[in-house]
Amino acid sequence: MVSSEEQNSIYDIKISTVSAGLISGNNAVQELTAMDLAMKLHYIRFVYYFKSPTFDGLTILKIKETMFSWLNHAYIPCGRLRRDESGRAFIKCNDGGVRIIEAKCRLSLDEWLGSKNDSRHKHLAPNQVLGPDLAFSPLVLIQLTDFKCGGKSVGMSWSHVLGDAISAVGFINLWAQVIAGHYPAQPLTKVQQQNRAFDFQNPNPSPDPLSTKRVGPVGDFWSTSNHTKMEAFSFYMSPTELTRLQEQICGEKGDEQIPVFECICVVIWQCLAKVRDGSGQEVVTLCQNDLKTRQKGNITNESQTIIVVKTCISVGKHTPSELRSLLTNKSNNERLKIEESMGRDDALPDFLIYGANLTFVDLSDASFYEMEVRGNKPVYVNCFIDNIADEGVVLVLPAPKGCSDGRMVSMTLPENQVAELKLVLEEDWCIA
Incomplete structure (x- = not known):
């Protein structure tokens, strides 16, 4: 508080x-x-x-x-x-x-x-x-x-x-x-809507995408309430710490290296599964942007991927290396499914995406610290996403000015899980 x-x-x-x-x-x-x-x-x-x-x-x-x-x-x-x-x-x-x-x-x-x-x-x-x-x-x-x-x-x-x-x-x-x-x-x-052919007359339409949680209808008040009280906290990860975590996750496969974002996802996913006794952690959502495909001067929701990663067994039974393989090899981009679901009903559905599952958002390349006012850049930038569902959101952000090439990790999670998560992060991964 x-x-x-x-x-x-x-x-x-x-x-x-x-x-x-x-x-x-x-x-x-x-x-x-x-x-x-x-x-x-x-x-x-x-x-x-x-x-x-x-x-x-x-x-x-x-x-x-x-x-x-x-x-x-x-x-x-x-x-x-x-x-x-x-x-x-x-x-x-x-x-x-x-x-x-x-x-x-x-x-x-x-x-x-x-x-x-x-x-x-x-x-x-x-x-x-x-x-x-x-x-x-x-x-x-x-x-x-x-x-x-x-x-x-x-x-x-x-x-x-x-x-x-x-x-x-x-x-x-x-x-x-x-x-x-x-x-x-x-x-x-x-960016305008791209014309895509969807079969809206299908008598057996697909269920809602795994990355979404249907709510409402909310009418003209675009807000929802959490069933759980949420708490925000953040911590900095240095390049040295990230390298150590990458080596721990890859194990004997020294010639392979997990990207920084996926590395952080593995650590948080496994630790939160431990905190929650594996309950509800079989599916996570990864949101990423391909900056190379974006045109300068565009404001859009069309460049973000909504990737769902699913395991059929308890997360606790996976090694970090196995979770890494799930994140890098067995992913499903649900953007088209979401677009189809939005057009399937006569009345557009109201969805929550962030927090429908435990959601990881990669903002590592966001140019927060490129904002320069009269020759001065910000000493710190805090970012959070509001009006999320109860599973929580983890943002991976660039490091503050003067902190080399590490990452800030900012989380919004159920309040009753935060203290135990901090303890598990420190005991299992030496992250304070």
């Missing part, structure tokens, strides 16, 4: 809205793909932390002036949701704007980051969801928090219906580029 000191340290909150300085969307309509709508209940939140003098001398008025220019090149996230005659949601590019929250913190940046409680970050990123008034709900919210030392955090809430985490990072990084006077040749664009 968040300490009372942290909870009461945020004050002087002000709310406003900023949109493009020019009429930019021309009231156009942006259709949403099946994958967009499949991800609609999830929200990506992250917080960038900057030390002084990054924002020194930049008043809120000057900051908003840079945002006017920024949003001229990013008008789709400024839109609002509407429904067509069939009830399917789409984005009306009406320059409705981005919600801005200004706040102050009684603590210094070092005091804030010195806390070991990951839940504190949630106070610096807006936690709103879409609805129940969809037509008036901003798709993006940004919180600017001033610390007493002169540091500042930039927190953002990004509706996953717009695009994945890579899209969200590209959006906020564009603002930093505009602050520096660098403008893109074209505005951010959204």
